[in-house]
Structures are given as C-alpha cells and as structure tokens.
Amino acid sequence: MSCPICGDATSPTVRPFCSRRCADVDLARWLGGTYRVAGRDGEAEGVVEDADAPPRTH
Numbered sequence: 001m002s003c004p005i006c007g008d009a010t011s012p013t014v015r016p017f018c019s020r021r022c023a024d025v026d027l028a029r030w031l032g033g034t035y036r037v038a039g040r041d042g043e044a045e046g047v048v049e050d051a052d053a054p055p056r057t058h
C-alpha cells in the first residue's frame with residue numbers, strides 16, 4: 001500500500017500515510033474544504049425538517 005498523499009510506502013504508526021506530515025496534509029485538506037462528502041441536492045447540514053411545518057420557499 002502506498003501513501004495517498006505522496007505515494008511512498010506507508011508506516012504502521014500513521015497508516016495509511018507514510019509520515020505524520022502526510023497525515024497532517026490530509027487533515028488540512030478535510031478541514032479546508034478541499035475534500036467533501038457529497039449530499040443530496042438542497043440538503044443543509046444539521047437541519048432537521050419538521051414534518052408538520054409548511055414547505056420552505058427560497
């Protein structure tokens with residue numbers, strides 16, 4: 001297996017990365033919004049729709 005950031009061999013202590021640096025680069029990409037998990041269109045994070053409420057209009 002190779003490191004997803006730089007392609008070097010992985011290290012058991014920071015797997016699946018080769019070093020703490022590459023692990024930190026990956027974390028920074030998640031925190032910075034470079035990586036995203038796709039949701040359904042129009043889905044807002046952390047918003048729960050009330051079934052009895054009238055539909056929202058934008």
